[in-house]
Amino acid sequence: MASESTRRAWRELGFFCGRNDAAKEWRIVGSVAGLRKFAAEIRSYASNPAHDRLSEYTQFGPAMNLEIGTSHQTEITEQWIGGPLVDLLRLATFIERSAQPNVVGKCVALRSNYSPMAPYELILDVRDDAFDPASADPTCC
DSSP: OHHHHHHHHHHHHTSEEEEETTTTEEEEEEEHHHHHHHHHHHHHHHTOGGGGSTTOEEEETTTTOEEEEEOSSOEEOSSEEEEOHHHHHHHHHHHHHHOOGGGTTOEEEOHHHHOTTOSSEEEEEEEOTTOOGGGGOGGGO
8 A cells, every 4th residue: 555655656746756875866767747847846945935044945755755955055965955045946947958858768967067066966867758757666666
C-alpha cells in the first residue's frame, strides 16, 4: 500500500528527486514537462514574499527529502538547494532553458551556473514524454 501511494505521489509531482551522497549530487529526473514543473515549483516558492525570511523552505517528494529554501547565498548541500529568492528565480530559469526536447536522454549539470562552490552537484536527467517518475525511485520497484 505504501509503495502505491509513493508511486502516486511521484506521478502527481511530475518528477523524481533523489540524492546520492557518494557522488555528492541531487538528481532531478523527469520528462521535459516534469522538469518544467520542477522549475515552476521553484518559481512559485521564490515569487512568494513570505519566503524572503532566512531558513524558510518547502519540501518535495513523498519522503520530503529535497528542500528548496531561502539563505544568504546560493548553495546546494545534502539538505537543500538554497539561496536568495532572486537567485532561486534565476535557477528556475536555468532549469526551464535546460529542459528542452533536444536534450532528452542527456543529463545537464547546473552547479556551475547556480552555485559553483557548492559541495553538491544539481543534475537534471531529461527523459522522454512517456517517463514515469515513480520508475526512478528504487523503493517503488
